[in-house]
Amino acid sequence: MKTTRQxxxxxxxxxxxxxxxxxxxxxxxxxxxxxxxxxxxATQTQASLALVDIGLPAVKPLLDGTCTKGLETWSRDxxxxxxxxxxxxxxxxxxxSKIAALLVETVKKDKRAEARRASVRMLGLIxxxxxxxxxxxxxxxxxxxxxxxASLQQIPANSAxxxxxxFAKSASASDRCSVLHSLxxxxxxxxxxxxxxxxxxxxxxxxxAAVQGLGQAGDLSALPLVLAIAEKGASQxxxxxxxxxxxxxxAALKAGKKDQALxxxxxxxxxxxxxxxxxxxxxxxxxxxxxxxxxxLIGTLGKRGGEVDRQIMGELARMPGRDATLAIAQAYKAAxxxxxxxxxxxxxxxxxxxxxxxxxxxxxxxxQNVQAAAMYAMAQTGQTSLAAAVLDALSKGAPKVQAAAAxxxxxxxxxxxxxxRARNEPKVLAAYHDLLGRKLERSTKxxxxxxxxxxxxxxxxxxxxxxxxxxxARLRTAAARAYIAIANKxxxxxDGPKALAMYNRVIDLGALPASEMxxxxxxxxxxxxxxxxxxxLGMITQWWVIGAWPSKDYxxxxxxxxxxxxxxLTKAYKEGKRTLKWKPVATKHREGRVDLLPHVKRxxxxxxxxxxxxxxxxxxxxxxxxxxxxxxxxWVNGKVVFGKNGPRSxxxxxxxxxxxxxxxxxxxxxxxxNGGGGWxxxxxxxxxxxxxxxxxxxxxx
Numbered sequence: 001m002k003t004t005r006q007x008x009x010x011x012x013x014x015x016x017x018x019x020x021x022x023x024x025x026x027x028x029x030x031x032x033x034x035x036x037x038x039x040x041x042a043t044q045t046q047a048s049l050a051l052v053d054i055g056l057p058a059v060k061p062l063l064d065g066t067c068t069k070g071l072e073t074w075s076r077d078x079x080x081x082x083x084x085x086x087x088x089x090x091x092x093x094x095x096x097s098k099i100a101a102l103l104v105e106t107v108k109k110d111k112r113a114e115a116r117r118a119s120v121r122m123l124g125l126i127x128x129x130x131x132x133x134x135x136x137x138x139x140x141x142x143x144x145x146x147x148x149x150a151s152l153q154q155i156p157a158n159s160a161x162x163x164x165x166x167f168a169k170s171a172s173a174s175d176r177c178s179v180l181h182s183l184x185x186x187x188x189x190x191x192x193x194x195x196x197x198x199x200x201x202x203x204x205x206x207x208x209a210a211v212q213g214l215g216q217a218g219d220l221s222a223l224p225l226v227l228a229i230a231e232k233g234a235s236q237x238x239x240x241x242x243x244x245x246x247x248x249x250x251a252a253l254k255a256g257k258k259d260q261a262l263x264x265x266x267x268x269x270x271x272x273x274x275x276x277x278x279x280x281x282x283x284x285x286x287x288x289x290x291x292x293x294x295x296x297l298i299g300t301l302g303k304r305g306g307e308v309d310r311q312i313m314g315e316l317a318r319m320p321g322r323d324a325t326l327a328i329a330q331a332y333k334a335a336x337x338x339x340x341x342x343x344x345x346x347x348x349x350x351x352x353x354x355x356x357x358x359x360x361x362x363x364x365x366x367x368q369n370v371q372a373a374a375m376y377a378m379a380q381t382g383q384t385s386l387a388a389a390v391l392d393a394l395s396k397g398a399p400k401v402q403a404a405a406a407x408x409x410x411x412x413x414x415x416x417x418x419x420x421r422a423r424n425e426p427k428v429l430a431a432y433h434d435l436l437g438r439k440l441e442r443s444t445k446x447x448x449x450x451x452x453x454x455x456x457x458x459x460x461x462x463x464x465x466x467x468x469x470x471x472x473a474r475l476r477t478a479a480a481r482a483y484i485a486i487a488n489k490x491x492x493x494x495d496g497p498k499a500l501a502m503y504n505r506v507i508d509l510g511a512l513p514a515s516e517m518x519x520x521x522x523x524x525x526x527x528x529x530x531x532x533x534x535x536x537l538g539m540i541t542q543w544w545v546i547g548a549w550p551s552k553d554y555x556x557x558x559x560x561x562x563x564x565x566x567x568x569l570t571k572a573y574k575e576g577k578r579t580l581k582w583k584p585v586a587t588k589h590r591e592g593r594v595d596l597l598p599h600v601k602r603x604x605x606x607x608x609x610x611x612x613x614x615x616x617x618x619x620x621x622x623x624x625x626x627x628x629x630x631x632x633x634x635w636v637n638g639k640v641v642f643g644k645n646g647p648r649s650x651x652x653x654x655x656x657x658x659x660x661x662x663x664x665x666x667x668x669x670x671x672x673x674n675g676g677g678g679w680x681x682x683x684x685x686x687x688x689x690x691x692x693x694x695x696x697x698x699x700x701x
Contacts, residue, residue, distance in 0.1 A: 150182065309342060564635075627681065
C-alpha cells in the first residue's frame with residue numbers, strides 16, 4: 001500500500017507539472033517511479049498517460065522497460081502512444097525529430113534485441129529520411145527484418161521504397177514476397193514499377209505476391225497486365241490476378257472511369273473460375289452497366305450454374321425499367337429449356353406486368369420444367385390476373401405441373417379473397433376442395449386446409465373430414481384445425497348438434513395436439529357435451545406416489561431406489577429413521593397432471609416415483625405421451641422405455657414413446673426428478689396414429 005500511495009503522489013505531481021507546461025522538467029526519479037507504476041494494476045493507466053505527457057525524456061526509460069520482465073507490454077503500449085502523439089501533434093515536449101534521433105541511435109548502438117525491435121517499429125510511425133538508412137540496415141538482421149520491412153512501408157520518404165526494392169533484388173523468394181506486399185500498400189511510382197516487373201518473375205510465389213500488391217496499390221495502369229495474367233498466367237497465379245483485377249476495377253469506378261471499370265468487370269465475368277470471384281464480377285458489372293447490361297447478363301445465364309446463376313438472376317431481377325423486362329421476355333423465346341425456366345423465374349421476381357404474357361405462354365411451354373417454373377413465377381407475382389392460367393394448368397397439366405400450379409394457387413387465392421371476398425370465395429373454395437382430392441405434396445394440401453380454415457365455410461366440412469384420418473400426422477392436424485374452425489363458425493341454434501358432433505369427432509380421433517384441446521372443450525361444454533379433457537385424452541389419472549430421495553444436480557437419475565426393485569402398494573418401507581409408504585393420488589387436473597409437491601416432504605434437489613396399472617384387452621402397440629418437470633425415466637412392465645434427465649418445464653405430450661402393452665394388467669412406473677420450483681408429471685396412452693385409448697386403470701385408493 002505504501003508503494004501505491006507513493007506512486008499516486010508521483011502521478012499527481014507529474015500531472016500538475018504537465019498542466020503547468022513544464023513536463024520536460026520531470027525528474028529522472030519521477031520518471032523511474034512512473035515506470036515502476038506500470039506494474040501496478042491500480043496505477044498503470046494513469047502512469048502511462050503521465051509518461052506520454054512527459055514525452056522525450058520518457059522515451060529511453062520506456063525502451064528499457066520493453067526489455068524488463070513484467071513491464072514489456074505496458075512499456076511498448078505507452079511508447080506507441082507517445083510516438084503517435086509526437087507524430088500527430090508535435091511541440092517542444094514531444095519533439096518528433098529528437099525522438100526519431102533517439103530511436104535511430106538505439107537501433108545503431110543498443111545491444112538489446114527488444115529495444116532495437118521496438119525502435120525499428122516506432123521509426124515506421126515517426127521516421128523520415130533520416131531514419132531510412134538505419135532501418136534499411138536492419139533488413140540484414142533476421143530478427144529485425146519483418147519489423148524493418150513494415151517500417152519502411154510506413155515511412156513516406158521515396159528513399160524508403162528504394163531501400164525496399166534494393167533489398168528485394170538480392171533477397172530470398174519469401175522475403176521478396178513480404179517486400180512486395182509492403183510495396184503494394186505504399187503504392188508509389190517506384191513501387192508500381194517494381195511490382196509490374198515482379199509480376200512476370202520466374203517464381204510463381206513472387207508473381208502471386210506482386211499481382212496482389214498491384215491490386216492493393218490501386219494504380220489503374222496495371223489493369224491490362226493483371227487481366228492478361230488472369231487470362232493466360234500460370235494456374236497458381238490466376239486466382240490472385242483475378243482478385244487484383246476486381247480490386248482495380250473497383251478503383252477505376254471510384255476514380256470516375258466507368259468505361260474502364262465496365263470493361264474490366266465484363267472480362268472478369270468470362271475469366272473467373274472461382275465462384276466467389278465470378279459473383280463479384282457479375283455484381284460489379286451489373287452495378288456499373290445498369291439496364292444496358294441486361295443482354296450481357298442474359299447471355300451469361302446458364303454457363304456456370306449454381307451460385308453464379310443465382311447471382312445473375314438476382315441482378316436481372318433488380319434491373320430497373322420496363323425495357324429490361326421486355327429484353328428478358330424476348331430472350332425467353334430463343335433460349336434453351338434450362339435457360340427458359342430461369343428467365344421465367346426472373347420475370348416472376350420482377351413482378352412487372354410487361355412480362356405477364358410471357359409467363360402465361362410459359363405455362364404452356366413444351367418443357368414441363370418450364371411450365372412448373374412459370375407456375376411458381378406467377379405465384380411470386382401475387383397477381384390475381386394470372387389465376388385463370390394457374391387453374392388451367394391445375395386441370396390440364398402433367399403431375400409435376402399440377403403440383404406447382406396447386407402451390408401457386410394457394411398463394412394467389414389469398415389475394416383473390418382480399419380483393420373481393422364475396423365474389424371470389426366460392427371459386428376459391430371449389431379450387432381448395434379440388435386440391436384436397438388430388439395426389440399432391442403434403443405442404444400443398446396443408447396450405448389448402450389453412451385457406452379453408454380462414455374461410456371456415458360449412459360447405460367445406462365433408463371435404464375436410466376425409467383427411468381427419470389421413471396417414472400423415474401433420475395433415476391430420478391441419479385438417480382438424482380447419483374442421484374446428486368450421487364448427488366454430490356454425491350457427492349454434494341452427495347447427496348446434498352438428499357442431500357438437502364435429503368437436504367430439506376431433507377429440508375422439510386425437511387429431512389435435514393435447515395443448516389445443518382445451519379450447520375445443522370450452523366450445524363442447526357450451527353445447528352441453530362431455531368435457532372431461534383428461535378422460536377424453538386418454539390420460540392416466542389414478543396414481544400412487546412415493547418419495548422423496550436426495551438428487552443434487554439430478555445425480556439420482558441412474559441411482560436405483562427400492563421402487564425400481566419392488567412395488568408393493570400396501571407395504572411400509574423402513575429407510576433409516578423414516579418410513580415410506582405409497583400414497584394414492586387421483587388427479588382432477590384437466591390435463592391429468594400430478595403435482596408431487598403436496599405429497600412428498602423434500603421439495604428441491606429430489607427424486608420421487610409414481611406408479612399406475614392399466615389393463616389392455618389384448619396385446620397391442622401403443623404410444624405413451626408423457627411430460628415432466630424436471631427430468632424423468634419411465635418403466636413399463638419392468639422395462640425402461642424412456643429417459644430424459646435435466647431441467648425442463650412440463651408440457652403435455654412433450655415425449656412420445658412407442659410401447660408394447662400385453663393383454664391384461666400392465667405396470668407403469670415413472671421416476672421424476674426436481675431441481676427446484678414446480679414438480680409434476682403426466683402421461684396418456686394413444687394409438688400409433690394419436691387416437692386416445694380409454695384403458696381400464698386401477699383406482700388409486
